Amino acid sequence: MAMFKAFYTVVMRDLLLAMRNRSDILTTLFFFVIAISLFPLGIGPELNTLREIAPGVFWVAALLASMLALERLFAIDFADGTLEQLLLTPQPATLLVLAKVLAHWLITGVPLVLLSPLLGLQYNLSSEAIQALMLTLLLGTPSLSLIGAIGAALTLGLRGGGVLVSLLVLPLYIPVLIFGAGAVEATVSGLGAAGYISMLGAIFLLSLVMAPLATVAALRVSAE
């Protein structure tokens, strides 16, 4: 019971902090919107081309947007000492990390999922394709947050940590990118996306179990 209360406390704390500091949420969101909107402008209004590149563009933009937000996941807590106080509470650290990642995903992942149908219209995506896109983003972005948390924890307090995070985390993001974009493409071309979506689900479950453990280990090293 105390554990769930602690989990809930951390989630609410991070959401409250995000509400007090809205520019952080908006940065990621604007990046996503702008990156996706630039492609039709640059490539031209050729609908067939746009429809073909849409899955890749959406997923690459989601990947980069989620990475952009990673830096703030632990860095501020580390700088003001709340992170070490979190690690010293009598609660399982994996649970607290999971709570922080959940809040992070609610702030930076969910808005991407909700905005994607609107942006999909720019690419003349069919309603099935938009549905597939939303579903894959819904399944894939939590994995991005979970995996990214490991990189964010490892690079805490390092100079040039932002660049290092991308080097560490991007290779791990690639499976999510391949299966996420693949699922949408398969839907567009009329093949079933079930296989891709199962893989995304599997990646999500695997990272849900493994990533918090790795993140806690990394945080303990960084907090020394």
Add this chain to the structure above:
Amino acid sequence: MLEVTNLECIRGDRTLFSGLEFSLESGELLHLQGHNGSGKTSLLRMLCGLIAPTQGSVHWKGNNIRRQRDEFAADMLFLGHLNGIKADLTAVENLRILCQLNGLDISDENLWQVLEKMGLYGHEDLPVRVLSQGQKRRVTLARLLLSKVPLWLLDEPFTSLDKAAVDFLQTVIAEHLEDGGMVMLTTHQEVALTTGEVRQLRLGWKRDGDV
């Protein structure tokens, strides 16, 4: 209760201390002394489990603290150089979150009272960001009034406090000791608490008066 055996700390390639042995029993105050860079903060962070000792061990109630983190965390309060409060939250919100995470069930009324006792009347509802250094420190130290844990590890608790707050904090610490608590602290300030008959632990190689 707290037992330290053969503790060694190496940061980078420098040995800060080695072969350190002491114990702390209930009702005892240990004043940790040493010049700048002698490893006082490192020792305190090692005792609370944030830094892994390069050698030796720290035992709490007979158990190694690295084997049972959660049990030890439930008995210990560490206040470091950083205040550990969020600048965007108010003093009450900060305390409420810290209490909930540490498993303390404390009503909001109680939180307001404690903050008033800490001399923050009228500032409870402001974002901590707008408070002065000393007031921020007072918010952090309000945790001492709420805590029910026996072991306090305090790293420079008196910094940026005014004289009245320093005196108040000393009575809080003295009461905690009377109730059978344990306190280990570092301070460079001359306070009544650490003069007189107090156990001292000295780190470093410099003598008094050397710069």
